[in-house]
């Protein structure tokens with residue numbers, strides 16, 4: 619089913635249609651950050667912690683197929699091997715097949731399938747470079763942004779748009795110097811972007827050494843606090859309602875764009891363009907007629 623989703627088209631739509639009524643119970647965690655920040659190492663640790671609690675976990679490692687991360691899929695497989703024999707864990711790398719919209723459209727469908735199958739948690743790992751990758755991770759219930767110690771990393775994260783999507787910050791590789799500086803930078807930027815008024819969520823900043831498993835429990839606690847905050851006062855429902863609206867909107871835009879494309883190739887369009895050229899009609903009135911024709 620995930621392969622169908624990856625390929626897109628009618629099969630993907632049919633899979634989505636069948637899966638949709640069965641889902642709604644999975645909690646999604648987005649994990650994003652610069653290449654090599656330690657996302658996969660951290661997600662392996664999180665999987666272990668969630669498994670220890672008896673939950674079933676799926677991980678989608680979204681591979682942007684960029685030349686810089688060509689080794690990502692193999693690397694992830696090797697790192698994730700400790701879970702290979704565990705039936706309660708499912709790990710898959712999703713390829714984008716080169717076209718950008720593919721990633722944005724296929725990932726939510728893949729999550730829908732894993733949700734329908736009954737995974738309690740779905741972790742979506744994306745490299746936090748590029749708007750689409752950031753958006754994909756940001757569409758999770760809780761989004762974890764992984765940065766590394768040292769001056770400037772937090773600033774880079776902010777430039778990539780990661781500040782806006784972060785619910786939890788992890789300063790991974792805290793065995794290296796510069797944890798304090800990175801934390802201070804983040805605090806400062808959070809102060810600047812903080813919303814006025816009480817009740818807003820302020821992303822906690824959690825140091826971790828994923829390679830040694832240090833800080834995993836604290837990261838999970840931060841995720842669970844954010845979840846508890848979302849679940850209070852109907853915030854999670856509101857967030858998911860916004861997401862459903864966003865999804866509908868993008869399907870609608872896609873559909874309408876396809877129809878516009880058809881109309882653009884039609885005779886009525888050529889006739890309208892000729893009439894505009896001959897000054898028989900102004901472009902706005904001509905467009906009104908074309909839009910009316912789209913609705914039929």
Ligand SMILES: Nc1nc2c(ncn2[C@@H]2O[C@H](COP(=O)(O)OP(=O)(O)OP(=O)(O)O)[C@@H](O)[C@H]2O)c(=O)[nH]1
Nearest residue numbers: 653654655656657658659690790791792827828829
């Ligand atoms: N020193 C140190 N190294 C770490 C830590 N966590 C991960 N690493 C190492 O950092 C490298 C990259 O880790 P990954 O988990 O593959 O990072 P990633 O963010 O998933 O990388 P991409 O998916 O390629 O973007 C590996 O060699 C890890 O062993 C840490 O806490 N400290």
Ligand SMILES: [Mg+2]
Nearest residue numbers: 657658690694
């Ligand atoms: Mg990775």
